[in-house]
Amino acid sequence: MSTIAAIATPPGVGALSVIRISGPKAHAVLQAATARKTPLPPRMATLVHVRAANGDVLDECMATCFASPASFTGEDVAELTCHGGMLVTQRVLERLFACGASPAEPGEFSRRAFENGKLDLTAAEAIMDIIHAGSDLALHAAQSQLAGAISRTVQAAIDTLLNVAAHLEAYIDFPEEDISPQSTEAMQSSLSEVEAELTRLAATADAGRLLREGVRTVILGAPNVGKSSLLNRLLGFERAIVSPIPGTTRDTVEESITLGGMLLRLIDTAGLRSSGDAIEQEGVERTRQALRSADLLLEVQDATTPLAELHESAENANAPHLVLLNKCDLPEHPSRRHQSGIRLSALTGEGLPELHQAIADLFATQSGERDTVAAVNARHLHALRDALSSLHAAAAGLENRALPELIAVDLRSALDSLGAITGKIDTDDLLTRIFSTFCLGK
Numbered sequence: 001m002s003t004i005a006a007i008a009t010p011p012g013v014g015a016l017s018v019i020r021i022s023g024p025k026a027h028a029v030l031q032a033a034t035a036r037k038t039p040l041p042p043r044m045a046t047l048v049h050v051r052a053a054n055g056d057v058l059d060e061c062m063a064t065c066f067a068s069p070a071s072f073t074g075e076d077v078a079e080l081t082c083h084g085g086m087l088v089t090q091r092v093l094e095r096l097f098a099c100g101a102s103p104a105e106p107g108e109f110s111r112r113a114f115e116n117g118k119l120d121l122t123a124a125e126a127i128m129d130i131i132h133a134g135s136d137l138a139l140h141a142a143q144s145q146l147a148g149a150i151s152r153t154v155q156a157a158i159d160t161l162l163n164v165a166a167h168l169e170a171y172i173d174f175p176e177e178d179i180s181p182q183s184t185e186a187m188q189s190s191l192s193e194v195e196a197e198l199t200r201l202a203a204t205a206d207a208g209r210l211l212r213e214g215v216r217t218v219i220l221g222a223p224n225v226g227k228s229s230l231l232n233r234l235l236g237f238e239r240a241i242v243s244p245i246p247g248t249t250r251d252t253v254e255e256s257i258t259l260g261g262m263l264l265r266l267i268d269t270a271g272l273r274s275s276g277d278a279i280e281q282e283g284v285e286r287t288r289q290a291l292r293s294a295d296l297l298l299e300v301q302d303a304t305t306p307l308a309e310l311h312e313s314a315e316n317a318n319a320p321h322l323v324l325l326n327k328c329d330l331p332e333h334p335s336r337r338h339q340s341g342i343r344l345s346a347l348t349g350e351g352l353p354e355l356h357q358a359i360a361d362l363f364a365t366q367s368g369e370r371d372t373v374a375a376v377n378a379r380h381l382h383a384l385r386d387a388l389s390s391l392h393a394a395a396a397g398l399e400n401r402a403l404p405e406l407i408a409v410d411l412r413s414a415l416d417s418l419g420a421i422t423g424k425i426d427t428d429d430l431l432t433r434i435f436s437t438f439c440l441g442k
């Protein structure tokens, strides 16, 4: 196994940058680069000088060593915190290469952690989700996933299916015996139990997408109702900090905000910035498309004007549609007395807490019980669907008194699909695909 090194902090200038080294020679590489006579004590930050081959000091750094297996990767690890200049960091890294380390591939640290049993795949993915989380709920879900919320459910299903498989095996070994009705019933009930659990897990996929990628939100309404004012007020309130997730495509998103614990991506806001109805401007098709793919429609109306028809959003009947009655700081038009909607003022900020709450109610309920939920990603969903379809086939086999061997084949393929979620199968392709989305040094 090679010893790898990479800069773990983002490229650019900062106060500090961190270089990670992992592998059997990690401690020796550090010792050579710092020209120390004795190894560093483990788990103690120690001031060191990284030196060039001629003894010149390249940088003064803090170094911490971790001895295998008690490290992130499970291997011997050393972490160097050096000054955060691009040149100085690069020089230190080159010195580590000269002392025997080789450059790490993107995601290689996490891959080693996975291969050494320090993380399962859902936990490795959760690390990426934590890095990219754009809202509190997303962060929370990623942390639950890192703590094993998804793996535990999947592992429980695997254990139950293994029991069923063991049971079936007995009948395969004694082909003269038919499966008894009691056994059939017990196996059927185990299968439907697993099916229910996996279906519940698969149902978190929508929430998972919204948490990971944000809620695609369109603000719509007639000219002068206060769309831009509302947008500016929301942006001033809580502008979201977001980083792009590798491997996901999205439209040009102009602004993101966090509201009600969720990340809202305001799509197609171009029309908002200029005055006039976005729908009636040139970008009609673009706006249509935005409406069709939206997860949330916020329709702004001017409450001081006569009651208006709601915006035609039939093209997207699935997305929740919140009506915001703006300018509630002014007297409301009498025709709106019985209209339901969130009354707010972009001018004074009145009513914004109600908007927060409405969004939290919409999406927090979608993500299930907030305290325990970890929501599956698209890869998990795909595997869950495969597992469910194999389970249905196995259940049908039991029902129709198929040969136990045939039922076992379906069980095996359900187990393989579930194994792919946590990575407890040997599929190199899958691993390469997952870890290649990691950033260097992770």
Ligand code: GDP
Residues within 6 Å of the ligand: 221, 222, 223, 224, 225, 226, 227, 228, 229, 230, 272, 275, 276, 326, 327, 328, 329, 330, 344, 345, 346, 347, 348
């Ligand atoms: P848009 O065309 O829908 O983007 O509307 P604007 O945000 O440009 O607002 C149109 C006008 O309404 C501007 O003069 C705003 O100052 C005013 N306005 C927007 N929101 C409010 C509000 O909550 N209260 C009051 N009194 N005026 C508002």
